Amino acid sequence: MKPICYLGFSTAIIFSQMLVNGQTAAPKPLLEQAADPVVLTIGTTKVSKSEYEQFINALPPQIQTEAKGPNKRKVAEQYAELRLMAEEARKRKIDQTPAAKIQISLQQDQMLAQMLFRDLQTSVKMDDAAVQKYYDEHKNEYEEVKARHILVRFKDSRVPLREGQKELSDAEAMAKAQELKKQLDGGGDFAALAKTESDDTGTGAQGGDLGQFARGSMVPEFDTAAFSQPIGKVGDPVRSAFGYHVIKVEERKNKALTEMKDQIEKTLRPELAKAEVEAIKKANSISVDDGYFGK
Known part of the structure; x- marks a missing residue:
């Protein structure tokens, strides 16, 4: 039989450490009680709104999200x-047994170590x-592309067949895509052709405009073409599970450092915190007896 586990993963450890003293708040004056209602009653213990919120706000961010979101109750x-x-x-008096005292101490040390790491990340x-x-x-x-495309679907494509449209085989779809590229290379209006010929009806109505998108936003075949073909040129048709894409890249640029700085710092902070942990470990020797623990 599995042991009872309240709140999952390490949340029970965090909760139990915060409850270790078992203290109950002193009764509040009546006027203060009215402004701060009791929201939880546990046996004879009453927990006010402010007490419960103070408790939740002391928990790690991911648990706060759960406690303030859809799993609040x-x-x-x-x-x-x-x-x-x-x-x-x-x-x-289970908390007074030697085993309980050891486990409580271990859990408290674990919680403090986790809080130290979070503090190192922020400081x-x-x-x-x-x-x-x-x-x-x-x-x-951090590179972004602005592009247009015309999609030519084939049988069993993931895109639905447009009303009144003929079902094309793979070879027929490829031939149509090549013909569209030929028209565009000859000076055809990309937006106009997209509106009449693209099987991506959503972007087709916008002249094939996909707006700006980052790497990894599109299916791999499309992504590779969009981030490699020359700007301003119509590339060779690219096949994906949706059909054949005729793509024109209008702009390709990198987001500036100023735009990405916050995201980069968020990425770097855990690594820098790990370096701080290593420095603490180096400054404080740890000796393990090989005879007892082995090598």
């Missing part, structure tokens, strides 16, 4: 159950040179 019910069971354990000094270096090494990831 579920988290409150699980918290109440956990607190009820913890209080019963205290009545039975670590961000080096502008490191941000610039990361940006330069990942510049292609």
Whole structure:
């Protein structure tokens, strides 16, 4: 039989550590009670709105999201159950047993270590040179393209057949796409052809305009063509599960460092925090007895 686990993963550890003292708030004056209503009753213990919110706001961000979002009631019910069971354990003096004291101490150490790492992430000094270096090494990831396309579907395409349209074989669709490219190379109006010929009716109505998009936004075959073919030229038809795409890249540019700085810093902070952890470990020796623990 699996043990009962309240709130999942490490949330129970976090909750139990915050409940370890088992303290109950002193009664509030009547006027204050009216402004701060009781939102949770656990046995004889009453938890006010402000007390519960203070508790939730002290939890890690991912748990706060659950507690303030669609699982708000579920988290409150699980918290109440956990607190009820913890209080019963205290009545039975389980918290005073040697095993309980060791486990509580271990969980407290684990929680403090996690909180230290989060603190290191927020307090670590961000080096502008490191941000610039990361940006330069990942510049292609910040590239955007502005393009148009005309889609020619074939049988079993993932795009529905337009009303009154003939079902084309793969070879027929390829031939049509090549003919459209020929017309465009000869000076044909891309937007006009897209409106009449594209099987992507959504973008077709907009002259085939896809707007701006980043790498990885499109299916791989389309993505490769859009980020490699010459700007202003109509490329050779590209086949995907949707059909044959006739693509014209109108613009390709990189997002500026100023646009990406916050995202880069968010990416770098955990790595810089790990470096801080390694520095702490190096500054404090750890010795393990090989005879007892082995090598």
